[in-house]
Amino acid sequence: MDLSWSAEEEAFRAEARAWLEANLADWRAGCGGEPASGDTREGFAQHLGWERRLFEGGWAAVSWPVEHGGRGASLWQWLLFEEEYYRAGCPPRVTQNGIFLLAPSIFEFGTPEQQAGILRRMAGAEDLWCQGWSEPNAGSDLASVRSTARRVDGGWVLNGQKTWTTRGAFCTHLFGLFRSDPDSERHRGLTYLLVPLDGAGITVRGFGRLDGDEGFAEVFFDDAFLADDAVAGGVVLGEPEQGWRVAMATAGSERGLTLRSPGRFLATAERLLELATASGDRELRRRAATAWMHADAYQQQTLATVTRLAAGAKPGAEASLTKLWWSELDIELHELALDLLGPDAETEGPWSKGWQFALSGPIYAGTNEIQRNIAAERLLGLPR
Amino acid sequence: MRFALSPDQEAFRDAVADLLGKACPPSVVRAAWDAPAGALDRGVWDDLAGMGVLSVLVPEDQGGLGLDETFLVPVLEACGRAALPHPIVETAMVAGPLLGADAGMVSTDLGGPNLPCAADADVLLLHDGERLLQVSSSEVALDALETVDRARRAARLGPGPLPASATPATGDLTAIDQAFDRGALGSAALLVGLAQAMLDQTVAYVRERHQFGVPVGSFQAVKHHCANVALALEHTRPIVWRAAWSVAHDLPTRARDASAAKAMANEAAERAGRAALQCHGAIGYTVEADLHLFLKRSWALTRAWGDTAFHTDRVADALMP
Numbered sequence: 001m002d003l004s005w006s007a008e009e010e011a012f013r014a015e016a017r018a019w020l021e022a023n024l025a026d027w028r029a030g031c032g033g034e035p036a037s038g039d040t041r042e043g044f045a046q047h048l049g050w051e052r053r054l055f056e057g058g059w060a061a062v063s064w065p066v067e068h069g070g071r072g073a074s075l076w077q078w079l080l081f082e083e084e085y086y087r088a089g090c091p092p093r094v095t096q097n098g099i100f101l102l103a104p105s106i107f108e109f110g111t112p113e114q115q116a117g118i119l120r121r122m123a124g125a126e127d128l129w130c131q132g133w134s135e136p137n138a139g140s141d142l143a144s145v146r147s148t149a150r151r152v153d154g155g156w157v158l159n160g161q162k163t164w165t166t167r168g169a170f171c172t173h174l175f176g177l178f179r180s181d182p183d184s185e186r187h188r189g190l191t192y193l194l195v196p197l198d199g200a201g202i203t204v205r206g207f208g209r210l211d212g213d214e215g216f217a218e219v220f221f222d223d224a225f226l227a228d229d230a231v232a233g234g235v236v237l238g239e240p241e242q243g244w245r246v247a248m249a250t251a252g253s254e255r256g257l258t259l260r261s262p263g264r265f266l267a268t269a270e271r272l273l274e275l276a277t278a279s280g281d282r283e284l285r286r287r288a289a290t291a292w293m294h295a296d297a298y299q300q301q302t303l304a305t306v307t308r309l310a311a312g313a314k315p316g317a318e319a320s321l322t323k324l325w326w327s328e329l330d331i332e333l334h335e336l337a338l339d340l341l342g343p344d345a346e347t348e349g350p351w352s353k354g355w356q357f358a359l360s361g362p363i364y365a366g367t368n369e370i371q372r373n374i375a376a377e378r379l380l381g382l383p384r
Numbered sequence: 385m386r387f388a389l390s391p392d393q394e395a396f397r398d399a400v401a402d403l404l405g406k407a408c409p410p411s412v413v414r415a416a417w418d419a420p421a422g423a424l425d426r427g428v429w430d431d432l433a434g435m436g437v438l439s440v441l442v443p444e445d446q447g448g449l450g451l452d453e454t455f456l457v458p459v460l461e462a463c464g465r466a467a468l469p470h471p472i473v474e475t476a477m478v479a480g481p482l483l484g485a486d487a488g489m490v491s492t493d494l495g496g497p498n499l500p501c502a503a504d505a506d507v508l509l510l511h512d513g514e515r516l517l518q519v520s521s522s523e524v525a526l527d528a529l530e531t532v533d534r535a536r537r538a539a540r541l542g543p544g545p546l547p548a549s550a551t552p553a554t555g556d557l558t559a560i561d562q563a564f565d566r567g568a569l570g571s572a573a574l575l576v577g578l579a580q581a582m583l584d585q586t587v588a589y590v591r592e593r594h595q596f597g598v599p600v601g602s603f604q605a606v607k608h609h610c611a612n613v614a615l616a617l618e619h620t621r622p623i624v625w626r627a628a629w630s631v632a633h634d635l636p637t638r639a640r641d642a643s644a645a646k647a648m649a650n651e652a653a654e655r656a657g658r659a660a661l662q663c664h665g666a667i668g669y670t671v672e673a674d675l676h677l678f679l680k681r682s683w684a685l686t687r688a689w690g691d692t693a694f695h696t697d698r699v700a701d702a703l704m705p
Contacts, residue, residue: 001393001454002386003629009385076385277704286693289700293623293644300622303387311388321618324611369604375614376607380587383602 005080012073013080016059020030020088024054037353038094039215045169047094051125060123061099064107068115071122075306083263087270097166098122098129102175104253105192109238117232118194132162132176132195132219133247139164140370142177142247143187149178149219155233156180156193157220158201164364168217169206172197173231175250177243190243194231199224211356230259239349252315254365255323262299266324268333268354269295275340287336294329301325318380320371327361327368334358387622397458400437404466407431410674416469416535421503421528424537429470429489429648435460438476441566447485451633453477454658455565457573457624464577466675469535471501473570473689478563479509482553483518491521493541495559495567495689502526502539509553510546516560519550533680562634564689565642569627571689572649576617576624578682579649579656583613585675586660593667600663609659614654623648640702643695650692653682 002297005013027050028035035050054060055069058314063078066351073081093099099122103347104117121127138144147160154233162168162176174195181189195202201224206214226235238246269292276288311317334355345352376382389397407428416424419510432438440456442448449455456476463472471491479490488506491499494516499508503526510517525542554560590601600606627645630638657679661668668675686692 001389001625001629003626005385029563043471053531172414212628273703282600285700285704286696289696289703290647292703293648293696293699294619296644297619297648300387300626303385304622304625307385307387318618321611324615325619372611373604375611379614380583380610382587382591382607382610383599 005076008074009080012077013084016081016084017088018302019057019059019306020084020090023057024088024090027053032356035091037213038092038318039167039209039211039213041174044094044167047091048125048128050091051093051095055124060095060125061103061119064103064119066124068119075310079261079263079302079306082261086261086267088261089267093171094167095122095125095128098127098173101131101250101253101260102129104258105250106238108249109192111233114194114231114233114237126220127173128167128171129173129175130165130168130217132165132168132170132174134164135161136163136176140367142366143190143244145177145179145190147176147178148182149180149191149193149226150182151180151240152225155230156191157197158193158224158226161218161220163216163218165217165219166215168197169204169214174219175237177247180240184241187244189241190247191240192237192243192246193226194235194237195226196230197336199226199230201225209356210359211353229252251366254321255319255371259322260326262295262302262326265295265298265329265333268330272333272337273339275337279340284336284340287339291329291332291336294332296327298322298325298329317374321379323365324368324371324375327358330358330361379384387625389454393455393458396455400432400435400459401462401465403431403435404428404462408468410467410677411601413467413469413535413658413674413677416537418534419537419609420662421537421539424470424501424504426470428468428488429620432470432472437472439480440476442485448480448656453569453628454625454632457569457628459569460573461577461580461624463623464574464681465581467500467535467578467581467681469537470563471505474505474509475502477566477570479507479553481566482563483507484507484517487518490565492516492567494564495571496687497540498529498531498536498538498688499526499540501537501690503528504537510541510550511560514557516553516557516563517546517550518553519546522669523547523549531684533644533677533684535677535681538684554619561639562631565631565639568646568689569631569642570623571685572624572627572645574576575653575682575685576621578678578685579613579617579620579653582656582660582675582678582682583610585678586610586663589667590663593665606663609663613652613656613659617653620648620652637702640699643690643698643702645696646690647692647699650695653686657682669680 022130035046038044038047058071062071062073062081066072135145149156149158174197176193178193180191201222203220204217206217209215218344272288276285337351338355377384436449439448440451444450472493475490478492479487490507490509491502491505493499493513505521508519508521526539527542528539531538537689590606591599624645627641630641660692664675
């Protein structure tokens with residue numbers, strides 16, 4: 001056991017911190033005041049400016065190889081970067097569903113041509129990716145998707161509807177699950193497709209999430225033709241009909257640590273400590289300390305996880321426990337913030353917005369009820 | 385950065401767990417419920433001493449293993465898993481660095497007024513507010529307590545002055561603070577082990593027990609109880625290990641990290657105990673099933689060496705000075 005950082009890692013941290021501080025202030029100044037929410041049309045455009053700045057500095061996807069637009073950093077360095085990113089108060093990543101969800105699956109299942117054609121444009125926020133999985137009748141039960149992809153000469157014809165697609169109204173591309181074998185059921189016969197959203201027969205309609213921002217979209221496919229070469233390297237990720245396997249790898253990223261690194265929650269917990277110090281209320285102080293401990297526990301658990309991954313272990317069903325922890329931690333943190341704010345809690349602001357966003361955590365990426373089932377069945381071996 | 389046990393740490397932990405599996409089954413815990421005061425069987429204790437467990441923290445030139453808390457904490461977790469009745473935290477974790485390798489079995493009131501295995505211990509380490517005094521337990525008047533977990537075998541100091549033979553082990557306040565933090569950390573490790581044992585027993589039970597024609601472990605409500613315990617353990621064990629590192633290196637965050645470990649281990653053990661009893665149903669609500677041996681130990685230990693409120697306040701004071 002060695003819980004110290006090397007001089008090289010500390011130097012990396014310092015470099016990240018200096019760059020983030022300088023560039024964050026500069027970007028904010030360029031926005032002419034507080035940037036709007038990244039889940040609104042105006043705010044999304046502002047945040048793209050931040051994303052492109054990150055890319056130019058080499059910080060958009062630090063753990064990716066340099067040739068794909070990354071920095072070639074280790075998982076440890078990535079964790080340090082995330083910690084510094086949120087400590088500095090940098091904004092949520094509007095490109096996250098591409099960089100943190102799709103990209104790990106592109107690295108695992110994509111051909112070299114797909115990797116070369118997709119990743120760099122993704123890191124540079126030229127192509128903006130959203131997730132097209134859920135359908136009106138396929139939420140936690142993802143294997144019941146009904147949208148279809150029919151094989152035709154030179155491509156696919158898509159039909160059906162996707163919904164609750166985060167930032168779908170602002171994105172250029174969608175990665176989705178489509179039923180390509182019409183006689184198939186459940187998780188068989190699905191194909192993972194990469195779809196530009198500007199094609200004929202595709203309609204995207206944004207709609208308001210709980211907080212009112214147009215952060216959701218539904219996407220309709222009406223005999224939409226998807227050419228085989230609509231995306232450089234090909235539109236099928238993995239093999240046709242093998243989409244479930246790819247999707248489960250993506251889901252592991254969504255539930256596991258790549259999407260929600262501990263730095264984000266530690267930064268929130270640190271801000272809560274400031275609020276609690278000012279309040280002077282003994283019970284609220286105690287709750288703040290407890291919430292901080294839970295954020296710190298996520299950090300320490302992540303260090304243990306990364307130690308295993310660095311030694312060659314594959315992420316597994318433990319991701320379900322990780323998802324349960326950070327989603328419930330986020331609610332604990334924001335609920336306490338509202339209690340600390342008292343009468344101010346009902347006004348629009350970062351905490352009330354954060355609270356509403358936190359409430360989505362136990363729902364998306366597979367509801368927490370499903371995650372508890374997975375943990376009990378796959379980790380503890382309870383009967384299905 | 386390497387947040388995992390080293391091969392040596394793992395091998396040591398596994399060797400002790402192996403020994404405890406053979407030498408400390410529930411029948412040994414039950415025997416500790418019934419043995420007269422001063423007559424606790426020392427079979428497993430002597431085996432642990434033989435492996436060096438009692439003197440892990442004692443420097444090599446004083447006859448110990450000369451290792452640190454990152455070696456001892458995983459071993460204590462294994463002791464919790466076996467519900468070992470002997471005062472392993474008091475002896476190995478608290479007294480070791482103060483009294484050396486030959487002190488024998490030690491109990492102390494540094495973590496609270498109830499001295500575990502008081503009449504069984506060779507030496508008592510007593511806190512008078514300024515100093516830790518060591519005294520032979522046979523020279524001290526003890527009032528035995530009727531504890532819920534009778535394997536605690538606890539007593540309080542009787543009235544009257546300490547005998548003249550009581551000698552200072554240390555008067556260094558920093559050393560006493562460090563000893564307290566080691567006790568809190570050690571009891572946190574025991575609690576993690578107890579929680580893991582209760583989860584393991586519960587998982588085994590709900591896979592076997594059939595109601596409505598199916599294993600009760602196939603019901604979501606039961607699965608969720610078990611998943612909640614696994615969730616707590618997955619995030620508590622790293623906090624306990626991290627505290628072992630902080631205490632071993634006497635970091636500025638030592639007290640905060642030890643307190644976080646105890647507060648979170650308390651939470652995990654409470655959650656594990658409630659879930660275990662609920663999922664065992666009436667079969668667990670007896671003294672015939674082994675579960676109660678672990679459950680009652682966890683009730684005692686969550687309040688020994690500082691309860692959750694005490695340790696949460698210590699974390700709060702460190703974070704919000």
